[in-house]
Amino acid sequence: MMASGYSTKEEDGHITVSGPGGGALRGKKPENTAFKQQRLPAWQPILTAGTVLPAFFIIGLIFIPIGIGLYVTSNNIKEFEIDYTGVNMSSPCFNCSQNFSWNSTRPCTCSIPFYLDQPYENNVFMYYGLSNFYQNHRRYVKSRDDSQLNGDLQSLKTPSKECEPYAEHDNKPIAPCGAIANSMFNDTLELFYNDPNGTKVPIPLTATGIAWWTDKHVKFRNPGENANLTAVFQGTMKPVNWRKPVYELDSDPQNNGFINEDFIVWMRTAALPTFRKLYRIIHKKNNMVPTLPRGNYTLEVVYNYPVRSFEGRKRMILSTISWMGGKNPFLGIAYITVGSVCFFLGVVLLIIHHKYGNRNNSADISN
Amino acid sequence: NGRLTLNCVGEEDWVDSRTIYIGHKQPPPGTEAFIQQRFPDNRIVSSKYTFWNFIPKNMFEQFRRVANFYFLIIFLVQLIIDTPTSPITSGLPLFFVITVTAIKQGYEDWLRHKADNAVNQCPVHVVQHGKVVRKQSRKIRVGDIVCVKENESFPCDLILLSSSRDEGTCYVTTASLDGESSHKTYFAVQDTKAYNTEKEVDSIHATIECEQPQPDLYKFVGRINIYMDNEPVARPLGSENLLLRGATLKNTEYIYAVAIYTGMETKMALNYQSKSQKRSAVEKSMNAYLVVYLCILISKALINTVLKYVWQADPNRDEPWYNQRTETERQRHVLIRAFTDFLAFMVLFNYIIPVSMYVTVEMQKFLGSYFIMWDDEMLDEELGERAVVNTSDLNEELGQVEYVFTDKTGTLTENNMEFIECCVDGHVMRGAAGMDMIDTSPGPEARVSIACSEHEELFFRALCLCHTVQVKEEETVDGIKHGIHQGKSTSFYISSSPDEVALVEGMKRLGFTYLRLKDSHMEILNREDEIERFELLEVLTFDSVRRRMSVIVRATGELFLFCKGADSSIFPRIISGKVDQVRAREGLRTLCVAYRPLSPEQYEEVCHLLSGAKLALQDRDKRLAEAYELIEKDLILLGATAVEDRLQEKAADTIESLHKAGMKVWVLTGDKMETAAATCYASKLFRRNTQILELTTKRTEEQSLHDVLFDLSRTVLSLSADYADYGLIIDGATLSAVLRPGQEDSNSGSYKEIFLEICRNCSAVLCCRMAPLQKAQIVKLIKASKEHPITLAVGDGANDVSMILEAHVGIGIMGKEGRQAARNSDYAIPKFKHLKKMLLVHGHYYYIRISELVQYFFYKNVCFIFPQFLYQFFCGFSQQPLYDTAYLTLYNISFTSLPILLYSLIEQHINMDILKKDPSLYKDIAKNSLLRWPIFIYWTILGVYDAIVMFFGAYFLFDNTTFTSNGQMFGNWTFGTLVFTVLVFTVTFKLALDTHYWTWINHFVIWGSLIFFVVFSLLWGGIIWPFLNYQRMYYVFMQMLSSGPAWLSIILLITAGLLPDVVKKVIWRALWPTTTEPSVGTLPPSPPPSLCCLRPPAESVSNPALLEVTLCLSRHL
8 A cells, every 4th residue: 555655646746847757767777786686695595304404403412411401400409398278177277277367466376397308408498389379460460559669759648540449548548559569478487497305496587688689779669768767658558458567577677668578579479370489598507517407397387368268378388499490390301302302303304304305306306 | 635526516517518718708799608617727736635634634544444443443442441451552553653654645745745836836828918928837727828838848738729830730749648759740720820929819719619628638529619700610629639738849939729628627637546456365365364363362352251250250269358359340330341351351462463564564565566676687778668666566466377468569569560561463562671672672674563553653652641650850950951851860750650650661662752741731752753742631540440541632633532451441441452462461460551532522522521520529539430431432452561560579488488387378459360370379379289279250150159169168178188288269259249248048148158168278368359448358257257367467558458457467568559558557567578577586576475474474473462362361361461561562563573574575485597497486376375274274373382382381480489599589570571582582583494585684684683672671671761650570581581491491492482383394395395495406596607507406415415414413322
């Protein structure tokens, strides 16, 4: 259509003015370039069995070792997972999950013993995992105000409409607003090592370094730099489901308010309904002693977070980390599979090439 | 749209004729009262818009297109309801497309305005009150007397009143109207030609009655009433008096003329109506695919909506405590909610129908057509002409042609007539060009004998007199050499018909030189170097129905009518003469010459008949024809002439190539059977072993049409297995009998079917004695036959226009018979031989390019949208988009748009020279083979497969674990970004795999757009963008790239995505190669021409070597 537009222009375009063929004359002597003649020098690769075969074998040769490496690495990672939802009667947390009420003032606690059958070396990462929790639901994902979280005072008092119905409470703006913030995970998990001589040794858990550096330092900022947080948040409400306001999340001012790392971690919405989030890091003490030696442990849970209503599950995961992250055999298997498929196809193509390629060539020659 | 409104105004006071008062002088009282009409001024309006209506009108026109309207609706839905993506994602591309188109159209219209203004304001000279006044062109009104100087063009349609030449003639070139550069003579009104100063002209008192404006350039009837001494004299006006706007005055100092049609009513303006739009087969499949994708889109949205409500049946899933609805939402009725959800899904998946595909296709067509115009191999050095593209919409259709309908004269042949011989009383005289006449004539005795024969004398004179040739004197030679007899170089003959020039030149070689027409006297220099003068009394001009022309001359008291024409039109009117002496010779065009002596009484009668017919206002043509019929009778045959029309350079080669390419070539000509058949043999349309089937009047006279048809079909069908090569000859009369709708019995309808059946089995068909409209009829017939083949018509003359317009692709040859065919065609080429490259190379390339473009566009959007569809199953059918808004918006308009556009412009799957050398490769793409449903489904499945690989690859990678070395977790935006990164790379690499022609531009664009994607992503995530109300992408891309497994999985998923396509390609190539594929390797990219045929096929050389390498590799393993 575009081109026909041009051609009509030429037709209507007043021969009387431009003089007959004024434009045509120009068109008659264009400089002759290879581009215009469609004869630019070019590389003309052809995908034939002959050219592709080596590529297939090479891919196979490269992918299979990578896959094996990845698979071994993944297998060497130690991971321990415990479900503390309390669905079964036998579960220590059953009572807590049964008698859950938002209004209860006394927190419900339960402790779950578990046994690690092998020592965990290096840094151990402690995750909490939720299942059947749709953090990626559209209504949920967008229910946040990034400029409020970035410390914008204006947004602090008038949260974005996207936060509805978690934007205002009792005619006061909620800070931080939105469904994500409102539903922040608030179970407290503590880990104790049961010494063989009967004492419970608390394991030190680090709560920093669990969020992205850029999130903590750029994307999330407290309103009113360095001012008294309590004063700044004056006139706002805490999220409905929270027990404490945002400025009381931690005693450390570098980990309080919007830049509280637990909060930041929660605010990064998960991709899938079953997810885990980094909760704490157990740093290694020294090279001699494993971070978590083999033995009995107790997980102490302050049970605040209800998941039974939507058939959710809560888990606590302990995992070591390699260069490729946590335990996930998928990548290794996938690499091995694709590599072998390539290799297999290479063989198939070789046969085809051997059988039919020659036929074609001879046909060519006879032509 | 001034034209349209004009027509409406015209209808109000519609009268058959209009009356013009020359110089706005009222006619003397007592004459008939004329209805005063209002005429438009001389303003030309070609612009479509004005400053005020541009935006609404342009918007309206753009949104009339279905695609634009669809995207507008999506945009509005996004504005109204709460949708997953912001209105920007579809609004921005739409806005972009609309703006670009609007700017383009606005610019074009501005150019038109500028051109209009220049035309409308250019100064013209108008006679007012006996003085010449300068006026702006647009102010000319009907009835104004205009003075035009040499080399000026006429500002409106004018009736010539007088000229600076004594005879009252003027010369005009209509090059800009119909392309004929020859000078044509126009005549002033006899009674006013003496008035050639402004004073005198102003004193003319006359009115003109003429027909209302109509677009035919060559038709005009009118009458002028001159009131001299209040005694009206009526004179006829014809097209020879009418000077058309756009034509230019030549060789004449000045003229005076009166304006009769102005502004948009001029014939030029009426002629520039847009042609009906042709649609290509590719466009049709594209629209079919769109419908399929629309169905897919709707079903996706429906499935998701239904599943959403099934899944949400549990209130804890619908509204868990952590994710509550607002009160207003909760109160909304379920049906409204469901409908909104449906719309939201539609919006989420709407990208599957890409807004940019239309833009890209249009750009591809528009830019791609330049390659045709630039092609040096289609440049004609002699004419200095290149191929012209009038509609680029049909580029790819050039690769789909199944039937070629070609004109003979001027298309297959040069239309450069040469006088070969003449035959008088059984004596044959040769007068071939380049040979001296004395050499070829039978010698001095023969010369004497020639001189003796009275018939021959008359014959030569007849040929010297019976024509409309003009003598053009070379202007560059100044006044000294002014006579024609001074030498050949000073003058040459000009005529609208090349036959006439050939004949007059032939006569010159035989000793009779036509000198000039002076004061109605034709001067001839005879063999004795004496000047003979004949008074030219009447010219009965040539027309294609009569197929003859005559002149009436007076020579020393005797009156003669000389008539010249095709044998079929002369023979029935002959009363004496040796008819059987004249025979058509192979490949020669014969004309018969006859005469009739007229007595003064007969001449009186003739004059009476003619003037009666000429003065008629209505049906003048019909009455003239009747008059001619009565005058041209009782002729005495003098002899015949033979003129040769040589085949165009490489015409035979071209036809052979077209045949090999699987096209059926039909020659449609008005010429007679013998001549046409000779040309067909010469051009290798018919070969020696072709069995000729005749379906002509001669045969149908012997047998009934019914029997002939059945006979032929039996021959064709029974033997077609072993006798593949049939040629059919049919003539116009028989054709119309075949096509005539049933009158006596019902099976005449089946005649058409039988005829088509016969044609289908013939490799070549010759249709002779065709009227222009019959040509179009044939094309239509074939177009409508049950296979719906793609037709191409090629011709050079006005008589081919109807078939050019009718065929799927119309090609005009810029020939000698004017430019009408070229103007009305879709493509114009200088020579017939250029058709070969046009179809075999350009057509093939464009088809390959656009089919890949279309398939790839759908493919890449399936890859794009299907992961979003899958994601819905994991986000509670909440319409959560997988990708960020910026990615959604830019995917089609910047990340993946340029590589495919460039591919569709410069891809060459096979070398140009091979395509030309081996025409049979054209069959590879016949019948729209690359856009058939299986291939479309393959692409779609490939897209779905890639989407599944990408989505689930990312899914399993994200499955409940971390993949960074610091243990931190990624969110949903990283998930989407990972899928998107794999997507952009896979889709671009897929195109790279399909590219067979890697120039530096391809490298630049393909790698460039990948780099652009990476740079954009880094930038987009690298800054807190203050204007955004979300920062979801902040550092997402960088964090993803900081993880090793992300890199590894990107590489893995790209490989896995491309693998099946590569394997499919290789296996298909090995097992079921198309004809193009094996020949790809046969010619190295730039072979030294001398070695090219000696070199063994490259593939057979390279393959064993590679094989060895791979064998070694496998052994080592």
